[in-house]
Each structure stands twice: as structure tokens, then as C-alpha cells.
Amino acid sequence: MSERVTNWAGNIVFEARSVRRPxxxxxxxxxxxxxGPLRVLGSGHSFxxxxxxxxxxxxxxxxxxxFEVAAGRRSVRIDGGMRYGELAxxxxxxxxxxxxxxxxxxxSVAGAVxxxxxxxxxxNANLATAVSGLELIDGKGNLVVLDRSNPDLPGAVVGLGAVGVVTALTLDVVPSFELRQYVYDSVPRAQIAAHLSEMLADGYSVSLFTDWTGLDANMAWLKRASSLSGPWFGARLADGPRHPVPGMPAQHSTDQSGEPGPWHTRLPHFRMEFTPSAGAELQSEWHVAAADGLAAIDAVASIRSRVAPVLQVCEIRAIAADQLWLSPNYQRDSVALHFTWIADTAAVLPVVAAVEEVLAPLHPRPHWGKVFTTPGASIRAEYPRFGDFEDLVRRYDPSGVFRNAWVSDLLV
Structure with missing residues (x-):
């Protein structure tokens, strides 16, 4: 390949013979x-x-x-190359x-889904649950159209690029709405222990951030329809805008003033007009059942002396259950622990393995696009419909056009 192509973070240099741009x-x-063989490259945000x-x-x-809004204004059909910023x-x-x-x-929408x-x-369920229809090119070059009447859709949506090339999606939409965003500093560990589920439900979207140098959370970011004032579970309102990573400049973060604004200017942590060219970081994430959220936090706390030196920030969030076969939230409300690591693969991978070891009793499911070391057999065991997904892949791609080493390690 004449051009050197990497993912967004730069930790992966692709080995492809060419990049095609149809x-x-x-x-x-x-x-x-x-x-083939071929794989679709979205916005490169896989690690x-x-x-x-x-x-x-x-x-x-x-x-x-x-960009086609349906007559009833409850869905929109988009192409497979569109990104969320433009769509929003x-x-x-x-x-x-x-x-x-x-x-x-x-x-990219298709990559995120x-x-x-x-x-x-x-x-709120994950982004893939908004998909009511897929148009994809299967491994034989046929255009396949799926909607919610087709039993294959729940398997094909979170398809890991192994089912086909998604050329168009239909997404559920709702009337526009406004939210306010607030940031609170220093969330006490005792309050997290006593009220974690209440905290994560106290807003349309709630994130706790910690760098694991201590047991308290550094910050809480709340995106809400209603206003807030005074303390929040013992935390104090921030005295100015914050970046999720402690010490980083906040000018690219979304508005945290508590003033109402359109949904798409509050739900992301970063402003759309700020386009990152590369990220000096690695990322990992594991999802556990919501009831095990505090146990997961305690497990990571037990090895925080190993985690903190290679960590930029850890984000803790709640996600509602869904019925998508390969969703980490399949049939269970979840708490996700997301780790933004330093950009040092050799230093980070042993810590990733240590986190996986302490979380193992809680049956974690890793985010598919992040860094993890869990073998395929262990991951398959956490998904009741994984065998059905393998059958789906064999039907849609019998010759393995979309297979690569990563997919082959995962599938039987």
C-alpha cells in the first residue's frame, strides 16, 4: 500500500494492500x-x-x-458513510x-452501530438500538435489506463488520429536545458506595470520572432536562468548565453552564466543531450487570496502584438493556467502566489483563472496538446468542470475504 494508513489513535498501522473509496x-x-478479503474502515476509532x-x-x-426523513417523521434513512456530527x-x-x-x-454511524x-x-439503550433497518452488501455481492420484521436484524446490527458492508441505515428519531449540562467536582467514595444506582439515574445522561489516584471520583458530568443547584451527593459544583481528563484544557468540551441547549450540543462531551486529528491514547471498556456496578468499581480499586500510572481517566456510565445479539448490554442493564490509557501499548497491556482478571467473576463483556486481551472462547461464553451469530455470518458470508485474523480468532 503506497499510503500509510492508521487508526485514529495511531496505535494500529493497517496491513491492507490498498484503500478503496467507492x-x-x-x-x-x-x-x-x-x-476480497476486505474490511470496511469507518472513522478509524477502533483501538x-x-x-x-x-x-x-x-x-x-x-x-x-x-438523508431521508420518513413521512411519519419517526425515522431517518442515511448512507453508510455519514458521521454523527453531520447527522445531528x-x-x-x-x-x-x-x-x-x-x-x-x-x-461514523455505521461503525458505531x-x-x-x-x-x-x-x-437509554446503546446507539445500535435505534436501528430499524439495514441495507448491506453480503459476501456474495448481493444487496440485502433488513427491517424489524426480519429475525436476522438483531444479529446483523452489531455485526462487527463480519456480516456485510452496510451501505444505508434507517434510525429511529424523536422530536428535538433541550438539555442542561453540569459538572461537579470531588464525588465522595462513601456516596458512590451508598448511592451509585441513584447517581447514574439522576439525569438523562450521567458520567462519573476518576483517575484512580484516590477513591473519590474526580468529577460527575450530568446532562439533564431540569436545573440543579447546590451540592450533588456531597460533590460541589465546578467553578468553571472542565475537560474529562484532569488538567487538560476545557475549550473543546461541550457547554457546562447549566443553560439549556439543543440535545446535540449537550449529549457529547466534545464540541462538534472541534475535530480531533489523532488521539494520543488507548482505550478499553468493560460492561457488567448494573447490579454488579459497585463490585466492579471495588475490583478496579483493589489494583488502582497499577491502573493509575498508565491511566488518563476512567469513565463510569449506565446503559439500558437491549435485545441485540452481540451487544454488551444484551438482556441486562449495565454499568460500563471505560479506561482512557496513555499511548504506550507495552505498558498498558499488562494492566488491561489485570483489570480483566479482577473483573472476571462479574462476567464482563468488553467493548468490541477497544483494547482487550480476553480470548474468543471466554467472550463467546458471555453471549447466549453467539452461536446464532456465527450461523448468521456463515449464511451471509460463506466464502469469508469479510474475515480477518481478528474475526477468525473470535468466531469458531
Missing amino acids: TSVDEVRDLVAAG NRMADTTGDLVSLADLPRV VRLEEEGLALHNMASLPHI ATATHGSGAR
């Missing part, structure tokens, strides 16, 4: 029909080799933009909204 769905079909291939990387960024602005112009967004608005990426909120 400008039509027909071109995508031709690429797939040629036999492992999920998107890598020895064949062709396919970027859908140059597909014609599609266009929805707001229509007086519409998504039910939630991730912390970074610059990621395929990995069950999520925002926050005890009553």
Missing part, C-alpha cells in the same frame, strides 16, 4: 463480488485490529450523502433528534 453502492458491490485486513480497506466516506445537525434542522449520542460526535457503541443514561 462513490456508489454499485462500486461497493463490485468490490465485494471480486472476492484494535477489528478493521484490519491483508486485502482491501473500504472507506464509505465518499458515498453520496443520503441535519436532524436538528428538521426539529428531530436521536435518543442519545456518544461522547465524541465525529465517529456495528460495535454497539453507546452514550450514557440508565434509561
